[in-house]
Amino acid sequence: MDVLSSAPVSAESTSYVGRAQEGAAIRRLLGQARLVTLAGPGGVGKTRLAARVMRDSVRAFEHGAVFVELAPVRDGALVANLVADRLGLQDRSDASATRIVIEHLRHQTRLLVLDNCEHVIDACAGFVAEILAECPRVVVLATSRQSLAVAGERLVPVQPLPTADAVRLFLDRAAAIWPDAVDGEAARQELTELCRRLDGLPLAIELAAARIRSLSPAQILDRLSGRLTLLTTGPRLAPPRQQTLRATIDWSYELCTPSERTVWKRASVFAGSFDLDAAVQVCGGGDIAPGKVLDLIDGLLDKSVLIRHDEQGTARYRLLEVLREYGHEHLTSDGEQDEIARLHRDWYGRLVTLADEEWLSRHLYWIERLTREHANLRAALDWSLARRQEAGVALAMASRPFEYWLLRGLSSEERRWLDRALAAAAPDHPARPFALCVAALHALWQGDHENLGRLLDEVEQLAAAGTDEELTARILHIRAFAAMMAGGPESVDLAAEACAIFRAHGLVRAELHPLFIHGVSIAYRDRDLATARRLLSRMNAVATEHGATFYQAMSLFGLAVVEVEFGETDAAAEAAAEALRLDVLAGDLHGRAYRIDTLAWIATRRGEHSRAATLFGIAATVWDRIGTSPDFAVAIPHRRHLKRTRQELGDARFDEAFTAGRLLPDEDGLRYALDERAPEPEPAHGEPANPLSPRETEIAELVAEGLTNRDISTKLVISPRTAETHVQHIMTKLGFHSRAQIAVWSVSRHTELI
Known part of the structure; x- marks a missing residue:
């Protein structure tokens, strides 16, 4: 599970x-x-x-x-x-x-x-x-x-809590703040009346309980009663329970200091959670000194207005949605909405700019950080695109760092933001050429050749009107990539020219992918293995020097491809496995699919056809997760090795091994691809370690009893195909090749348990 x-x-x-x-x-x-x-x-x-x-x-x-x-x-x-x-x-x-x-x-x-x-x-x-x-x-x-x-x-x-449960909730929350706050029968009676007056609404109760450090239940009841009576006797513009909640939130708001109220309403511009640095930039200012923001956040945490949690060792804060909406009402009514939203956008604009500047050497850090901030990036982009004069800022924000969107598997989303920004921004905005190039790369990655042509036409018109060599190189890069994907021989010269320009301008990061294209393409076009190795090794050395894990993995993948196709399988296997380990480190599913597929080609060349079929199955699961297939970029070698594997095994054996690979959980699939054994758990009370799941153990025992797959399917009420797959999966995990080995393992395991 x-x-x-x-x-x-x-x-x-x-x-x-x-x-x-x-x-x-x-x-x-x-x-x-x-x-x-x-x-x-x-x-x-x-x-x-x-x-x-x-x-x-x-x-x-x-x-x-x-x-x-x-x-x-x-x-x-x-x-x-x-x-x-x-x-x-x-x-x-x-x-x-x-x-x-x-x-x-x-x-x-x-x-x-x-x-x-x-x-x-x-x-x-x-x-x-x-x-x-x-x-x-x-x-x-x-x-x-x-x-x-x-x-x-x-x-x-969903109904409010019954009074008894509401009292329990209040007591539980109050005890965490002031253990002896509710002492004696009189206090409990007042608490019961308070919970009844709060209609058993959990959020209202939690907000009231947050005041227990400074007020008794009787005092809380007294201060709320006037407001609740006023609401229930006045015009009923909302259902009574909503009136009760509103009254409780109003009361919580009024009990905050003026500065705490300001931070509450300003924090309502955040989408999801935020950290202290963001709070200082967005919620500080005016009469809120930056150094006071943390103290004010502490106050809102004490009052249960903000919730804290930790991610990667950093404290993050969030407002419950009802409280965020309330704060946003005050922000809007006070006429501050646009001012604070602009501060929010500017903070996240600076964040993505810094991420882009540091990407080459710190991209693992920035993937994690921008992932945590993704909801806020969306909110900042959305606010900017709702105001035409801000569309240029959105254009720049949505373009960088483009590898973040690629590695997160968010190509369609980045294209959507870019399309909106390109449509809204001025035709001569300085961010436009690069944004067009990024949109073109995403179109190419997604096989959208119709829009690729349109985007390239526009950016080439911009390039023709100026003398920007960097832009010329970016266009050459995209053209080279498109040619390589189509198997066109011109990819070699286009990539070489792009590399030369980027290198002349000292644009290390921009040169890396064209180096990959150049190396792989020259191997296929000219069968020039020596030059391919030199180019891809240079790419690997540069990426390694800068700590660019993503591009390290890409260079190793390129080496694996040219070696398995034209060179040494052992060198290919070493490069592909190391690339896969780096992909796991970077969380790059796209790279993982390519590397596992390449390991299947290597197994085919080595004559390890059952392993190859299992690897093809493991890769197929990853291809599904990223919504594409190997036919998109490596169709020729993939199809050739897949066809040979099927021919060598026959349809039945191929399908069995392929399905077993498809059903392997992610971690097991990675271990299999890397030819690593699963870590053996510590036996409990002398019990021998068991790498199988409970279901697999049950099936292994039935195999030991001599049951066929059909017998097992009948006994466990599963399909014969599922039973067959489980048996194959057991063999894969245990490194066995026959049912007899499973039976011996099962019997010996029971003997050890006795």
Whole structure:
């Protein structure tokens, strides 16, 4: 089972109180319906309930569960992109994000949790409808302030907590602040009345409990009572429970110092979470001295307005969506929205500029950091593109560092931002030529030749009007890459010319990919292995000197390709394996697919055809995750080696080994590709280590009993094909080649246990 994404930190950062019956009912409903929506007002506890249900239900789903927070997304068109990202999928094709998710989930049994759908309700409804129609074993659990109105939806209204559970929640939160805050029967009676007056709304209770350090339950009740009475006796413009929550938030806001209120409303421009550096730049200023921002954040944490969690050793903060909306109302009504949003955009603009400047030597750090800030990058780009005079800033932001978007598998998303910015920015904006080149590279990576031609035509017109040699070299690079992908011999000369210009201008990073193209292309065109080795070795030396892991892996891949095709298989295997290790370090799924496929070619050349077929299967799973295929860039060697492997094994044996590779979990597949043994766990109480899963162990025992695959399928109520695949998987893990070896292993294991 693979639980890809757990609930958000804020959902499990404190103990869970109540809702046991509701949780059990929802879990039963997930077994009967494929779309269950938890509906209710903000602050009623939908996210916590969904997170707990997911945690308690995950074992019922073979492929696990994924929790997708939608609150940070402002644009419904990005819903599918966010889901793809949480599933670990990368987008390198011209297929839509929805299509990539569907193809990944089509044969999976998985729980998909979509949290906070209301602000992108139409996009969510359309996306969920397609998932339900094409992925028959996927179940969706949604939270929203309104229904999705999708056929088959089961709506579960989430009610406030009963008074007893509300009191328990208050006591739990208060005890973490002031253990003896509620002492005596009188205090408990006042607390019961307070929770009743708060309508059992969890967020309202948590906000009230945050005041327990300075106020008793009676004092909290006294201060809230006037406001609640006023609301319930005045015009009822909102449902009573929403009035209660609003009153509690109003009260929390008024109990903040003026400076804390300012930080609260300014922090509402952040999408998702933010760190202290961002808070100082965006929330400081005016009467808020930068050195005071941390103290004010501490105050908001004490009042349960902000939530803190740590990522990679750095504290990050976030507002619950209801509190973010409240703060944003005040920011807008005070006329500060554009000013603070511009500060937010400028901060993230500087961040991507710094990332681009440091990319070559620190790209692993920047991949992690920009990934954490991706929701804020989206918000900054969206704000800029909503104002035509700011489109040029968006154009520059969306273009750099372009490798970040590529390595994250976000080609379609970057193209979308670039298309919008190119359409809105002035034709003579200085960022336009480079942005066109980046858009052209993404079009090429995605096989979109129609738009590639249009983009190249425009950038070549700009180049013709000036004398920018760097721009000329970038165009040569793109032309060389396109020619190499098409098998055109002109790629050699185009790449060589681009390299010469970049080298003359000292543009190390820009020269690296053209060096790869030059080296691989000259091997194929001229069979000039010596020159290919020299070029690719130079690329590797330069990348290694600068700590550029991404380009190191690329250079080693180039060496592996030319060696397996025209040179020595041992050298190819060494280069491909080292490239794969670097891909894992960089989180580059695209590179991983190419390297594992290349290792399959090497196995074919060595005559290790069963291993080759298994490697082709492992690679196929990765190709699926990035939404493309080897036919896109390495079609000729891939098809040739695949054909030979199938011929040598025959269809039945090839399919068996290929399927076994396809079913290997990621870590097992990597170990197999690198020819590494799985780490053996420490035996418990003298029990011998077992590398098999419980299901595989069960099947191994049935093999030892002499059952055939069909017998096993009947006994375990699975298909014969699945049983056959499990047996092949067991052989792969144990390094065996026959059922007899499995039987001996199983019997000897039981003997050791006795």
